[in-house]
Amino acid sequence: MAAPHYFTVTWDQLHRDSKALAWRLLERGPWKGVVAITRGGLIPAAIVARELECRMIETVSVITYDEEDRGEPKMVKAPVAAGDGTGWLLVDDLVDTGTTARLVRGVLPGAHFATIYAKPAGKPLVDTFVTEVSQDTWILFPWDTEVQFVAPIAKSAPR
Numbered sequence: 001m002a003a004p005h006y007f008t009v010t011w012d013q014l015h016r017d018s019k020a021l022a023w024r025l026l027e028r029g030p031w032k033g034v035v036a037i038t039r040g041g042l043i044p045a046a047i048v049a050r051e052l053e054c055r056m057i058e059t060v061s062v063i064t065y066d067e068e069d070r071g072e073p074k075m076v077k078a079p080v081a082a083g084d085g086t087g088w089l090l091v092d093d094l095v096d097t098g099t100t101a102r103l104v105r106g107v108l109p110g111a112h113f114a115t116i117y118a119k120p121a122g123k124p125l126v127d128t129f130v131t132e133v134s135q136d137t138w139i140l141f142p143w144d145t146e147v148q149f150v151a152p153i154a155k156s157a158p159r
């Protein structure tokens, strides 16, 4: 079922929020490298790695959702270079239920887990985040959306 609220994030907003995350992480470093949780963590991880001047990038690939439907999380690619994660920064776009975070923390228990957005159910699993949104909000990321025409209010509002 579709979420009752949507929170649309533009590319500009995502860049600003990713830089805000980098500011918070700067004082917690230095970091051996960044592990991006693909695919959603790839762009936030790239921005954070650029700001922290970190060139060692690793990935862990997890599939949990098909559009807004949650399934069993599947790790389709494990990290190879990050050991147990100690000294590494683990980056995702958000935590929602915490399902993905729980799986990845299981393989990288020493990593510092950072996300841009956090919903209440997943928040306890994150070490550093920027913005909290309510559990019934679906975050629309810029890579999942496009700008399009909308009808004038006078035409679309119920009378």
Ligand SMILES: O=P(O)(O)OC[C@H]1O[C@H](OP(=O)(O)OP(=O)(O)O)[C@H](O)[C@@H]1O
Pocket (backbone or CB within 6 Å): 037, 038, 039, 040, 041, 062, 063, 064, 065, 066, 070, 092, 093, 094, 095, 096, 097, 098, 099, 100, 101, 122
């Ligand atoms: O806290 P959770 O309930 O696990 O939800 C958060 C995860 O869900 C999304 O990934 P998704 O499985 O949609 O894959 P994607 O990153 O490839 O889009 C998002 O990027 C997080 O990784």
Ligand code: HPA
Pocket (backbone or CB within 6 Å): 065, 094, 096, 137, 138, 139, 140, 141
């Ligand atoms: O709110 C969300 N937005 C996009 N992807 C997601 N995956 C889990 N929750 C979300």
Ligand SMILES: [Mg+2]
Pocket (backbone or CB within 6 Å): 037, 038, 039, 040, 041, 062, 092, 100
């Ligand atoms: Mg993801």
